[in-house]
Amino acid sequence: MLLGMAWRGMALAAHACGRMNDARERIEAAINELEAAGSPLSLVDGYRAAAMITGNNQWRQRAKTLARQLAY
16 A cells, blocks of 8 residues: 555656656556555545546546545
8 A cells, every 4th residue: 555655646746747657657556556455545546646647537537436435
């Protein structure tokens, strides 16, 4: 889980610096790690970051769906 969170942080930093290829590579690694061993809350954060970095609404929808499931 910590590795996935670290990848997510590095992806967001790369995105903030305009290094889009690095950001995409790192968020992909983060999602893979978080789906395998992350907590549901960290996975929601990862999906939200992936949506912001990639512009892909599928990630945003996954985050919303999982967040709703966790609310119950």
